[in-house]
Each structure stands twice: as structure tokens, then as C-alpha cells.
Amino acid sequence: MEILFINIKELIQVRTEDRSFVSGAEMQNLPTLRNAFLLVREGRIVDFGEMKDCPDITIANIVNATGKMILPAWCDSHSHLVYAGNREGEFIDRINGMSYEEIANKGGGILNSAKKLQEISEEELYKQSKVRLKEVMQMGTGALEIKSGYGLTREAELKMLKVIKRLKVNFPIEIKATFLAAHAIPEAYKTDKAAFLKLMAEEVMPIIAKEKLADYVDVFCEKGYFSVEDTAYILAAGQKHGLKSKIHVNQFNAIGGVQAGVKFNALSVDHLEVMRKEDIQALKNTSTMPVALPGCSYFLGIPYTPGREIIEAGLPLALASDYNPGSAPSGNMNFVVATACIKMKLTPEEAINAATINGAYAMGLEKEVGSITKGKMANLILTKEINSYGVLPYSFGTNNIDKVYLKGKEV
Numbered sequence: 001m002e003i004l005f006i007n008i009k010e011l012i013q014v015r016t017e018d019r020s021f022v023s024g025a026e027m028q029n030l031p032t033l034r035n036a037f038l039l040v041r042e043g044r045i046v047d048f049g050e051m052k053d054c055p056d057i058t059i060a061n062i063v064n065a066t067g068k069m070i071l072p073a074w075c076d077s078h079s080h081l082v083y084a085g086n087r088e089g090e091f092i093d094r095i096n097g098m099s100y101e102e103i104a105n106k107g108g109g110i111l112n113s114a115k116k117l118q119e120i121s122e123e124e125l126y127k128q129s130k131v132r133l134k135e136v137m138q139m140g141t142g143a144l145e146i147k148s149g150y151g152l153t154r155e156a157e158l159k160m161l162k163v164i165k166r167l168k169v170n171f172p173i174e175i176k177a178t179f180l181a182a183h184a185i186p187e188a189y190k191t192d193k194a195a196f197l198k199l200m201a202e203e204v205m206p207i208i209a210k211e212k213l214a215d216y217v218d219v220f221c222e223k224g225y226f227s228v229e230d231t232a233y234i235l236a237a238g239q240k241h242g243l244k245s246k247i248h249v250n251q252f253n254a255i256g257g258v259q260a261g262v263k264f265n266a267l268s269v270d271h272l273e274v275m276r277k278e279d280i281q282a283l284k285n286t287s288t289m290p291v292a293l294p295g296c297s298y299f300l301g302i303p304y305t306p307g308r309e310i311i312e313a314g315l316p317l318a319l320a321s322d323y324n325p326g327s328a329p330s331g332n333m334n335f336v337v338a339t340a341c342i343k344m345k346l347t348p349e350e351a352i353n354a355a356t357i358n359g360a361y362a363m364g365l366e367k368e369v370g371s372i373t374k375g376k377m378a379n380l381i382l383t384k385e386i387n388s389y390g391v392l393p394y395s396f397g398t399n400n401i402d403k404v405y406l407k408g409k410e411v
């Protein structure tokens, strides 16, 4: 199956060189081609260039993109898209003045989602999750990381990871699975956190590794949840089983999670709402990607990740949705990109780089997605007729997408 896109007003994020991610001042550079063509064959990008060089070939499927732009589909490297029910009730509690922390301390929050998840069948969980997956694909997401972590028991964690696997098999979107081994301390282990960690590291992780149910391991490193020592224990177990780490750090407190991530050569450290100078410093000259989740800051009313400081320190930055029922109940990457510009003061170029090429790196997919590069998957957003790519974040909340193609097929 072939598609030839012609007369593309601007083809965005074209990369011919082998770049895994962009950092610091380079993030301001978003390479584009005006008045371009793009040729897709068997789900991959095979050629692109200026219209004057468009190959003269007979092809059944020609898309005239006059006035429209094409960019790589979003790469969302942090989500909890597989969950049961929702937490609308807690949303109302927060409107009425309760904090996220107060709700969690009363057995709400992650434990509330865990209870719901433990109670439903794998089939029902799959049914609920696929609705959200289809929705994010329609909104332009072409690669997605999905975490477990609302199970908190052996059975329920495996149930989540099996659902992620089914989604991966049944949908054209690229999916990476993360075993979120330590997300919250279940009620039954309140007085023996070490036993819970041991269960996850020594009983559950070997099954997950053997059945190849996860690509990465994660921990919520935070006061009242898991300490730096707990984090190190889980990450070390992950290393033993070939699971690289992607961890939740510095959401409410800076307790050394960034440094733990760097020590274990984490692929990414995510959240980073509370960053000290030494946390930014610790990320320099490492291969660990800092990931900001502005949808969570927006929804909870907590500080935004200091994206400008991170970029100005010469570091890379990725943007992700954090799609989950408690702190970010939206997987809309268009909103994430707009919010990064509006609230974190990223430029459109920086935000688009952060949500494409850098997001791809943050889930180990930089060879496959995240840029318009020959050989990469044809995961594409075809915009409506727009004036410039800056309109995408500028007109926040507006649907600027005409069509989405994943692996060369319209979704």
C-alpha cells in the first residue's frame, strides 16, 4: 500500500541525520520543508522532498495537502491509560477544597483506582482501555508508553500488563509497557512496606520478565510513597531482569529521585515539578531524558516543571500526557504541547521537538518514530489548513487535525 502526499504546505520535523534526541539550544531548531511531498510505502516513510523533486509515478492513493501541514504523530512517553472506572468523585472533592494529598491519606487516590481495578475482569479492563486508546490515536498520538501500577497485587498487576499486551497486538499505535512496581503502599502492607517491595521484586517481576510483559520498570519515588532506598531496590531488581527504568520523581518533593535515576542509568525521569539546582546539575552529561507532564500540573494546580531552566542548562526535555484517572485525566497531546508553551514558556519549536523526537527517545523508540525520516514508521498528523505550525499550540483546545495515519493507514 502506497500513499503520495503532495503540495504539503510545510513538512515538519524532517531529519536526515541520525539524531536520537535534541538538547538545549538545539531544541529551538525544528527543521521543515515548504511545498513538499511525502511518499509512504508499506507503512514506512520511503521518500520526501520539495515538490519540484516529486517523483513522477503512477499511484492510486494521492493526497493533495494544499494549505495543510504534516508532522510526525505525537510520542507520548508516560501514561497510565489502562485503568478502571474513574475518580470523578475526587475531582469534586478537590473543587470543594480537599487536596490531592488529603484524598490519598483517606484511602482515595491510587488506592481508590487499585480497588476498582482489582474488582473488574481483564475483559472489562480491556474494553474500557481501548476506548481511551482509540481516542488518543484520533488526537494524533502514534506511540505511547503505558504503565501498570494500579494493580498492587500479583494478579492485578499481571491483569494490567496483559491488557497492555492485547492493546499492543490489536492496534496500529506503537506501545511500550512499563511495570510500575511501586506506585502506592497497599492497605494490607501498611506496616510492612518491605514485604510489598519484596513481593513485587521477587515474585511478580520474574513472571513479568519471563512472559515479556514489560519493557521498563518504574517507581513513585516520593515522600509518603517510596524512598530513594526503596527505588534503588526496585531498579536494581529491574536491571537484573533486563528492565531499564523510567521513574516518577520530584512531583511534590525533591528527595534524591533524580540522582537515583541517573545512578541506574534510567531512560527517563518524569514529573520534575520540584527541581533544585543540584537536580538539574545531576542530569548533565547523562543519557537520562527529563520528562515534563504539564497536564498533571494543570489538573492538580501544582507547579509546572521548570522546562526553561532545564533547556537553558543544555539538557533535553520531553513532554508526555501522564494520562491517568487521578492527576491527569486527559491523553490529549495537543493540549500538552499548548500548555507547555503557554505555562512553561517553551517555544512551539521546543514543544514540538519535546513531544516528538524526544518523546520517542524517552520510550526507546527513536529509531522508529518521532521524525520525518526515511525508514521510520509513517505515523503522521495531517493538519487542517493552518497558517503556521505555531497555530497548533496557540489555538489551544481547537482541533487542528484533519487526519491521522499510523503505520501508513488512516485511523
Ligand SMILES: N=CN[C@@H](CCC(=O)O)C(=O)O
Pocket: 109, 110, 113, 220, 248, 251, 296, 322, 324, 325, 326, 327, 328
Ligand atoms: N504520581 C504518581 N502517579 C500518577 C498519578 C496517580 C493517581 O493519582 O492515580 C502520576 O504520574 O501523576
Ligand SMILES: [Zn+2]
Pocket: 078, 079, 080, 248, 322, 324
Ligand atoms: Zn505517572
